[in-house]
Amino acid sequence: MKKALKKLASQLHLWLGISSGLVVFIVALTGCLLVFEDELEPVIDRQFHIVEAHQGEQRLPLDQLQTRVSETYPGKKLVRITIEKEPERTIVFGLKNGKKEKDILSVAVNPYTGNIAEARVEQDAFFSVVLRLHRYLCLEETGKIITGISCVMFLIIMTTGLIMWWPNRKNRKQRFTVKWNARFKRLNWDLHAIFGFYVLPFIFLIAITGLVWSYKWVNNIIFMTFDGKPQQKREAPANVQPVSNQDNTLFQKIYAETNQQLPNPGKILITLGESDSLSVTVSKTNDNAAISNIVDFLYFDKNNGQLIKKRLYADETKGMKVRRLIYPIHTGSLLGLPTKIIAFLTALVAATLPVTGIVIWLGKKNKSKKEIKPNVSGSIRTKRKPIIAG
Structure with missing residues (x-):
């Protein structure tokens, strides 16, 4: 058997x-x-990610940086803004660059000067490939x-x-x-x-x-x-306030409120809804947590930056908490280095x-x-086992 x-x-x-x-x-x-990836990405594409940061130097408001990007790339819709916790990192604006959702032009901006450090098609970036x-x-x-x-x-x-x-x-x-x-x-x-x-x-x-x-x-x-049930689809709630004049401090308000609600260090991702009627989704990782991939979500009204809803990790279902563990287990980032x-x-x-x-x-x-070879006469010659006398 x-x-x-x-x-x-x-x-x-x-x-x-x-x-x-x-x-x-x-x-x-x-x-x-x-x-x-997180450690190598800034090394491989340093110009895209790293800027010189002087002690005490203040960052420019997000909306001012966003205006610079819009002027440089007119007609391209803003999809997301990525803000790393390190002071020397650029702020990356993701712009719609095609018909598909994944067609993104990433524009890295120096947060202290407002200058565009570099732009790249995200699909062509090394780690994307x-x-x-x-x-x-x-x-x-x-x-x-x-x-x-x-x-x-x-x-x-x-x-x-x-x-x-x-x-x-x-x-x-x-x-x-x-x-x-x-x-x-x-x-x-x-x-x-x-x-x-x-x-x-x-x-x-x-x-x-x-x-x-x-x-x-x-x-x-x-x-x-x-x-006890399949994963529920999560969508950003609709805006509460009616459309009014464009708020020139919208993103800075959202950024400040996010840090007030979630004071822990971590990467912030601001994502705009597919429709103008949907609120702005903000996620922030909690780098103080014992394990990685602990993320909280906040939703802000796109018209005035008002906080509409919270979706905190502590309030997630058991299924979602287990699902959150899958990525760090798969990548080995669960407990860090x-x-x-x-x-x-x-x-x-x-x-x-x-x-x-x-x-x-x-x-x-x-x-x-090697063990089965044809002899001169064309017959098959096999390797014989030695006869052991009993």
Whole structure:
């Protein structure tokens, strides 16, 4: 029974691995980069993100910065404003740049001088490309299906790999220790099997949380389990005040009120509604929280900046709180740098598994060819087993 189970596991492990290997390699390698996106983004595109900030220097009002952007890019509708907590960071204005919702022109503005530092099409930014590769191989819905299926395959591959790895009395020590001075074939096997075993719990957790973005029904399971109903659609409420003359201090009012209501440090994202009748949505992360991705929401009247509604993290449903944990678990940002390092190393090992696995398969394939060779007369000559005298 055990032998049959291991044989079945071996076949599933091999053919699912060959089928999904390239996708797993791309997704894992891009995942390595995305773990440290927040740290690397200002380094890779420094001119876009960083300005010189002098101590005591005051930032210009948001509305004045927004006017500068509108004058530079007339006819483009403002979609969002991103304000980082660090004083040396630019303020980024997102402008509608096409028919699709994701077509955004990001304009980085020096908050102290009002000068435009740089502008870029968000879809062409380095980490935007990396994220699209990671989630759907830059192939839109088709790629999403491929990565989703590959993720399920990878979960099966890990399960079958554990069955194949499981030690017996004779090879127990071999299953836990890499023999670094061994020949290439043995070393490659150790790197595949033993490293794979040590990171398996983390890879499994990262892979299974990744299914939330691939399959809507997985996301719904979370809410059905903890709330007893599917996820409820959240929309910004309608404005309360009638349309009046344009308020030239609207965004500065919203920004000031947000910091008063939510004094904790964190990134602020101001998002305008798709319709002029909808209020302005403001989200702010809580960097004082014990875990990451704790976000509070405020809604402001677009006509006068009046606070209409609060949606605080403390008041969210259990389902939403669990859903909020999925992203930091998947990216390793849950507890900051320690878990990020674990996620990075896990993704790095995961990227090597298809490579070392293919090398193992090719080695076995070549061995089989050497064992069965045609002789001069054309008949097949097989490698004979030695006869052991009893």
